[in-house]
Amino acid sequence: MTGQKKELAGSYRAAPPGATYVGEVDPDERIVVTIYLKRRTPDAFQPGTAGDLARLAKPITRRALAAQRRRTHGRAAERIKKLAKKFHVTVLDIDLSQRIVTLEATARMLTEILGATLRIYDDGHCRFRARVGTLVVPKDIAPWTRAILGFDQRPMSRPQPRLRALAGVAAGAGMWPTEIAALYGVPLDHDVSNVCVGIIALGGGYLATDLAQALTAMGRAAPKIVDQSVSIGAASPGGGAALATGNQFGGGTVSDEEIALDLQILASLLPKARIVVYFAGNTIQSLVGAINQAIFDDVNRPQVLSVSWGSAEMFWSSSARDAMQGVLADAKRLNVTVLFAAGDELATGGLDDGKAHVWFPASSPYALSCGGTQPAGAAGGNEEVVWNDGGSGTGGGVSDVFPVPAYQSGLALPPSVNDGAVRRGVPDVAAAAAGTPGYRIVLNGTVTIKDGTSAVAPLWAGLIAIANAGRQTPLGFVNSALYSNAALFRQIEHGNNRVGGKGYDAGAGWNACTGLGVPKGADLVAALAAIPVV
Numbered sequence: 001m002t003g004q005k006k007e008l009a010g011s012y013r014a015a016p017p018g019a020t021y022v023g024e025v026d027p028d029e030r031i032v033v034t035i036y037l038k039r040r041t042p043d044a045f046q047p048g049t050a051g052d053l054a055r056l057a058k059p060i061t062r063r064a065l066a067a068q069r070r071r072t073h074g075r076a077a078e079r080i081k082k083l084a085k086k087f088h089v090t091v092l093d094i095d096l097s098q099r100i101v102t103l104e105a106t107a108r109m110l111t112e113i114l115g116a117t118l119r120i121y122d123d124g125h126c127r128f129r130a131r132v133g134t135l136v137v138p139k140d141i142a143p144w145t146r147a148i149l150g151f152d153q154r155p156m157s158r159p160q161p162r163l164r165a166l167a168g169v170a171a172g173a174g175m176w177p178t179e180i181a182a183l184y185g186v187p188l189d190h191d192v193s194n195v196c197v198g199i200i201a202l203g204g205g206y207l208a209t210d211l212a213q214a215l216t217a218m219g220r221a222a223p224k225i226v227d228q229s230v231s232i233g234a235a236s237p238g239g240g241a242a243l244a245t246g247n248q249f250g251g252g253t254v255s256d257e258e259i260a261l262d263l264q265i266l267a268s269l270l271p272k273a274r275i276v277v278y279f280a281g282n283t284i285q286s287l288v289g290a291i292n293q294a295i296f297d298d299v300n301r302p303q304v305l306s307v308s309w310g311s312a313e314m315f316w317s318s319s320a321r322d323a324m325q326g327v328l329a330d331a332k333r334l335n336v337t338v339l340f341a342a343g344d345e346l347a348t349g350g351l352d353d354g355k356a357h358v359w360f361p362a363s364s365p366y367a368l369s370c371g372g373t374q375p376a377g378a379a380g381g382n383e384e385v386v387w388n389d390g391g392s393g394t395g396g397g398v399s400d401v402f403p404v405p406a407y408q409s410g411l412a413l414p415p416s417v418n419d420g421a422v423r424r425g426v427p428d429v430a431a432a433a434a435g436t437p438g439y440r441i442v443l444n445g446t447v448t449i450k451d452g453t454s455a456v457a458p459l460w461a462g463l464i465a466i467a468n469a470g471r472q473t474p475l476g477f478v479n480s481a482l483y484s485n486a487a488l489f490r491q492i493e494h495g496n497n498r499v500g501g502k503g504y505d506a507g508a509g510w511n512a513c514t515g516l517g518v519p520k521g522a523d524l525v526a527a528l529a530a531i532p533v534v
Helices: 050-056 062-086 107-114 177-183 208-218 257-269 284-295 318-333 456-469 479-483 521-529
Strands: 005-007 020-024 030-037 090-095 100-106 117-122 127-132 136-138 145-149 163-165 196-202 224-229 274-280 304-307 337-341 368-374 429-432 439-443 446-450
Touching: 030 062, 030 107, 030 284, 030 318, 050 318, 062 090, 062 100, 100 107, 107 117, 107 136, 145 284, 145 318, 177 257, 177 429, 177 439, 177 456, 196 257, 196 284, 196 456, 208 257, 208 439, 257 274, 257 439, 257 446, 257 456, 274 284, 284 304, 284 318, 304 456, 318 337, 337 456, 368 456, 429 456, 456 521
Parallel strands: 196 274, 196 304, 224 274, 304 337, 337 368, 368 429
Antiparallel strands: 005 136, 020 117, 030 100, 030 145, 090 100, 117 127, 163 446, 439 446
16 A cells, blocks of 8 residues: 555664553554654764764854755655655644654554554553554655654653652751852853753643742842743644643642752753743653754744753664754754753663663763762762762763764773773763752752752753853854863762672763763853854
């Protein structure tokens, strides 16, 4: 019926580990999938190489990029439209700037066209639809198809929160985000009213009253908060294209601890700035789509994005990683800095397969990945060390999939504990993440202490936004500049992120626990603000 087909390279997905098969998908269920497009000819350079980074550094506007892609990707979109019409599939959206085509149809129709095998699983927390095996695509569109996302709805991971109500711990425990920033000399007196920062929020919502209470306690002026719902495709009556559901935004009755943490850190560092919270569902399709939408948001134009979500590289199909890589490459093109938490489950990423695992997208050569420390004085120590309390601690290590990027080429990177190879090292930077002292936030009206690398990403996002405030052009991709200025960091030389002996040690210079180290805040802001506009 659908003619000749070709296997979509890199699309294989295994059954979700640890989950129980509970049944088949209703063939009449309506499913929304996103097709990510690519050029027929492969890129000339590997991601993160000097040639690749130079190519992506060429100045371009959103408008010019859109015009370019109408020429380079328009033919592919027309072919997909033709196929969709033939098989009565609804085209929800075509956005050539973002290189996506969004389709909606029944599970029966989409699985017949694209060869997907869909099943329902239960992981003990929720039931979800998962795709297993490999996709096939009609040969008419195969050369332009990078990835197809949306069949698989298994939940994404995030740093697992450990929360303590302040009333249940010693008086004076924890530090407000502004006090953590002060540990690193981050200047909090700059006028940042001209900057915009985005937060990617997968599920949940926040209480505006929590934010107001926290800012009052810190004596900080409120920023302007913009709540932005991310949806896949245009509004579709009965189609369920919207990804942000349930209690979302700032008007609900319950606050999600992750969004509360991210928002209260950024808001306290950036008074009178504009902060956009991009709400989406908790799937790979949603994460890629939310970052894509934020980068191309021509109304708010965020200069920095803070992301506390991800999962071990092995949980991403090669094609899904490629879709995210395309989005993050666009972030570099459009001068948007994207920061990711490195995870809170030490070197193994919480897995017990005897191997070390770094998180993706934190391991992307286009990402600024953020690891965690335990500050001096915490838990009786007299120096800042790697965050590792035995049960949780900073992620970090060596990528299993990405080669050494150009900005890390001069480092003495450690060999992977998995296979002895040298590849992309994670994280890039670090800051306080341990539960002692921990970050004070307000959650559902109660002052609470929170730990995690999910606090480090917004802290560093705020720091970069402060530097942007003193520039005519946003910094955008900042990794190369940071690695060229190691003196702007205080290195973390002691500790490790090992689990049962598997992992990495800190030491002089860059290490696979805390990267370049923690910032010398004022010096780093001044140096970044002074980088010449190319």
